[in-house]
Amino acid sequence: MAKRSEEELDWELRKASIVGLGERSVRKNYYPQLRQNMERLQRFHTLLDYTSDFVVLISMPDGLISDANAAFAQLLGVNVDDIIGQPFNGQSFCEDCQQVIDLLHRDMVVSHKHFSNRNHSLVSQSGDDSRPKWLELSFKIASVDRQCYGVLVGRDVTERKRNEALMNKLLSEKAALLDNALVGIASVRNRFFESCNRRFEEMLGYPPGKLQGQSTRIMYQEDDTYTALGDAAYRSMKHGQKYTARVMLRRADSSEFLCEITGQLNDPSHPELGSIWMFNDVNELKLAEDKALFLSHHDALTKLPNYQLLKDRLSQAISLASLSGKQVALVVIDIDRFKTINDSLGYGVGNQVLVQVAERILNEISDVDTVSRQGGDEFLLLLPAESLADERLPIISRLMAKLAEPYFVADTELRLSVSVGIALSPEDGDEFEILLKKADMAMYRAKSEGRDTYRFFNAEMSYEATEQLNIRVGLRKALELNQFQLFYQPQLDINSGRLVGAEALIRWFHPELGMVSPAHFIPVAEASGLIVAIGDWVLQEACREVARWRDAGMPNPVVAVNLSALQFARGNIEQAVSNAVADAGILPQMLELELTESIMIRNTERVLATVKRLKQKGFVFTIDDFGTGYSSLQYLKRFEVDKLKIDQSFVRDIIDDEDDAAIVRAIVQIAKGLGLKTIAEGVETTEIMALLQQYQCDEVQGYYLARPMSASQFMTYLQQHC
Numbered sequence: 156m157a158k159r160s161e162e163e164l165d166w167e168l169r170k171a172s173i174v175g176l177g178e179r180s181v182r183k184n185y186y187p188q189l190r191q192n193m194e195r196l197q198r199f200h201t202l203l204d205y206t207s208d209f210v211v212l213i214s215m216p217d218g219l220i221s222d223a224n225a226a227f228a229q230l231l232g233v234n235v236d237d238i239i240g241q242p243f244n245g246q247s248f249c250e251d252c253q254q255v256i257d258l259l260h261r262d263m264v265v266s267h268k269h270f271s272n273r274n275h276s277l278v279s280q281s282g283d284d285s286r287p288k289w290l291e292l293s294f295k296i297a298s299v300d301r302q303c304y305g306v307l308v309g310r311d312v313t314e315r316k317r318n319e320a321l322m323n324k325l326l327s328e329k330a331a332l333l334d335n336a337l338v339g340i341a342s343v344r345n346r347f348f349e350s351c352n353r354r355f356e357e358m359l360g361y362p363p364g365k366l367q368g369q370s371t372r373i374m375y376q377e378d379d380t381y382t383a384l385g386d387a388a389y390r391s392m393k394h395g396q397k398y399t400a401r402v403m404l405r406r407a408d409s410s411e412f413l414c415e416i417t418g419q420l421n422d423p424s425h426p427e428l429g430s431i432w433m434f435n436d437v438n439e440l441k442l443a444e445d446k447a448l449f450l451s452h453h454d455a456l457t458k459l460p461n462y463q464l465l466k467d468r469l470s471q472a473i474s475l476a477s478l479s480g481k482q483v484a485l486v487v488i489d490i491d492r493f494k495t496i497n498d499s500l501g502y503g504v505g506n507q508v509l510v511q512v513a514e515r516i517l518n519e520i521s522d523v524d525t526v527s528r529q530g531g532d533e534f535l536l537l538l539p540a541e542s543l544a545d546e547r548l549p550i551i552s553r554l555m556a557k558l559a560e561p562y563f564v565a566d567t568e569l570r571l572s573v574s575v576g577i578a579l580s581p582e583d584g585d586e587f588e589i590l591l592k593k594a595d596m597a598m599y600r601a602k603s604e605g606r607d608t609y610r611f612f613n614a615e616m617s618y619e620a621t622e623q624l625n626i627r628v629g630l631r632k633a634l635e636l637n638q639f640q641l642f643y644q645p646q647l648d649i650n651s652g653r654l655v656g657a658e659a660l661i662r663w664f665h666p667e668l669g670m671v672s673p674a675h676f677i678p679v680a681e682a683s684g685l686i687v688a689i690g691d692w693v694l695q696e697a698c699r700e701v702a703r704w705r706d707a708g709m710p711n712p713v714v715a716v717n718l719s720a721l722q723f724a725r726g727n728i729e730q731a732v733s734n735a736v737a738d739a740g741i742l743p744q745m746l747e748l749e750l751t752e753s754i755m756i757r758n759t760e761r762v763l764a765t766v767k768r769l770k771q772k773g774f775v776f777t778i779d780d781f782g783t784g785y786s787s788l789q790y791l792k793r794f795e796v797d798k799l800k801i802d803q804s805f806v807r808d809i810i811d812d813e814d815d816a817a818i819v820r821a822i823v824q825i826a827k828g829l830g831l832k833t834i835a836e837g838v839e840t841t842e843i844m845a846l847l848q849q850y851q852c853d854e855v856q857g858y859y860l861a862r863p864m865s866a867s868q869f870m871t872y873l874q875q876h877c
Contacts, residue, residue: 207226211306213256215263222239256305277291277292287313338433339354339359340431341355343431346372350367375404392423393426401416413441414436418430418433454527458513468539472537473580485535488574489573492606493532512558515558574598577609578593597611622675626671633665641662642659647856648853654709655713656714663676681721691722694746702740715748743773750776752778777799801833801835803837810842837857
């Protein structure tokens with residue numbers, strides 16, 4: 156008998172175990188169909204073992220595993236034979252095993268009554284939190300020969316779940332980015348909104364979701380704008396280019412705003428797929444740009460044209476005037492003593508006054524004229540194409556009168572005056588800088604001649620300006636080269652004729668110009684700030700000289716020194732005075748400090764405190780030129796001075812002028828009532844001397860007694876009068 160193959164032997168063993176039929180029955184081929192079915196079952200079981208999904212057959216109602224494929228065993232990490240007959244809900248591959256059994260049990264009961272089998276599916280998690288695993292399970296009840304089974308098919312969907320989570324995260328981030336973007340973003344298809352972010356809805360003033368499905372036409376006021384922009388945009392974008400434009404868009408409330416739009420097709424080869432657009436509200440930016448452009452040519456406070464714009468207009472006016480043979484006037488308007496307003500009432504009030512001044516000037520000039528704020532309290536006025544200088548006079552006079560009317564600011568009534576300088580083109584030049592310089596010179600001449608007036612530029616002013624420049628340059632060298640010298644004018648007791656002291660007067664001996672008058676160089680020194688250094692030198696030199704007088708035998712000698720307001724404002728006057736006295740080795744009582752009203756009204760409290768400290772140290776103070784200011788009596792009450800100096804403008808004419816005589820008598824009486832001494836300057840005749848003695852003035856100085864003299868000459872004079 157032929158030897159049977161291994162396949163046949165295997166079959167014999169399997170059919171005995173599975174079917175349970177005897178050899179006889181098989182041999183007689185009672186069941187030929189059974190073998191065929193068994194082979195099909197074997198093939199199907201093999202296929203199940205090769206699929207990636209796991210399959211489990213659960214007997215019901217006991218919930219035991221009847222069969223499973225290799226994928227399920229691999230999931231559990233065991234052999235299939237080890238789990239056959241084990242409870243399904245006792246497995247740890249997922250968290251929902253009991254729920255599966257419960258649902259199968261319920262369906263088993265229901266199916267007996269209604270003959271319907273329901274399919275279930277769920278996604279179950281397994282593993283720990285650090286490495287979770289997700290399984291997708293599908294299961295239902297099946298009945299075979301009145302035996303119920305639960306058929307469960309599952310697969311590992313961990314990667315899919317991770318991808319879904321990542322996708323959801325990306326979508327959430329995208330949505331957050333879109334909704335929090337600073338620009339509006341919209342997806343458009345066939346000129347209808349498919350979607351948009353919240354910023355775009357807010358930009359147009361629509362509630363959430365309202366724009367979706369709407370035509371883009373709602374963004375435009377006019378059909379023409381809608382059509383033209385659409386045609387231009389898609390004509391550009393179909394070639395793969397971005398389209399960018401600035402256009403006025405309409406909000407939901409019909410208001411307009413300027414918007415910068417940028418669009419691009421999703422796929423240039425398929426325009427029908429739509430486009431993506433970004434919208435940037437540049438309305439505020441445009442306003443800021445317009446404001447910046449305006450401010451680049453205008454003054455921020457008064458909104459008047461600034462230096463550059465006026466310069467351009469002057470150049471144009473000169474070009475036009477040259478064709479007609481007419482003149483152009485550049486006018487400088489400076490408010491007199493404006494600093495007093497800032498110092499006393501504050502810069503806020505000062506700025507309000509400047510705004511009102513600008514408005515008044517604008518109201519008085521014509522449309523072809525230009526007014527500009529040069530800076531501070533100075534204004535420039537351009538008057539183009541006039542034929543004669545005299546034609547400006549009515550304008551200037553009317554303008555000055557208008558500016559002199561009262562101003563009401565912060566519940567305060569203020570009155571101003573202005574000094575005006577005028578330069579003409581082509582006579583005074585045809586360039587802005589030259590005309591401005593000459594108009595400034597004319598304005599300063601108006602100030603020097605009493606303020607509240609106007610002056611036209613002339614050649615004499617140019618000469619004086621050049622002279623002042625030379626003086627300013629020469630002053631620095633004068634300090635370095637010791638070109639300054641002090642002269643001393645004797646001061647005498649009016650009754651005894653005794654020499655009581657002298658006033659120190661500075662002189663400048665220039666190597667080329669000779670002796671330069673203090674009236675010429677002191678104002679320049681104050682304007683340049685050099686007066687502080689010069690004043691310190693005067694204090695040192697005067698103190699050294701009075702020490703020589705003491706050593707020469709003069710009893711209680713005193714030297715009087717004038718102080719400048721700038722020495723209080725910029726220098727450390729208290730330290731300078733103390734150092735000068737200490738270095739010379741004299742007593743403070745030997746130095747008499749003369750104060751002018753300009754010193755006392757500038758930062759009054761600070762000056763007052765300084766004067767009190769110096770008084771406590773023993774220094775002597777005199778108010779110089781008493782009676783020439785407006786508030787001398789007011790300050791006299793607060794400042795503890797020792798002496799009043801009567802100005803020579805009152806003394807010179809007391810013989811013939813009753814008013815001057817009355818003023819001198821009043822000053823003397825005021826001083827005596829306050830326990831102060833008086834000294835009169837400018838005494839030039841015997842008659843004046845006698846009258847002052849009659850008025851009971853205490854001390855005198857002047858040409859009648861002695862002219863100012865050098866240090867050596869004064870020493871000789873001292874020896875003759877002590």
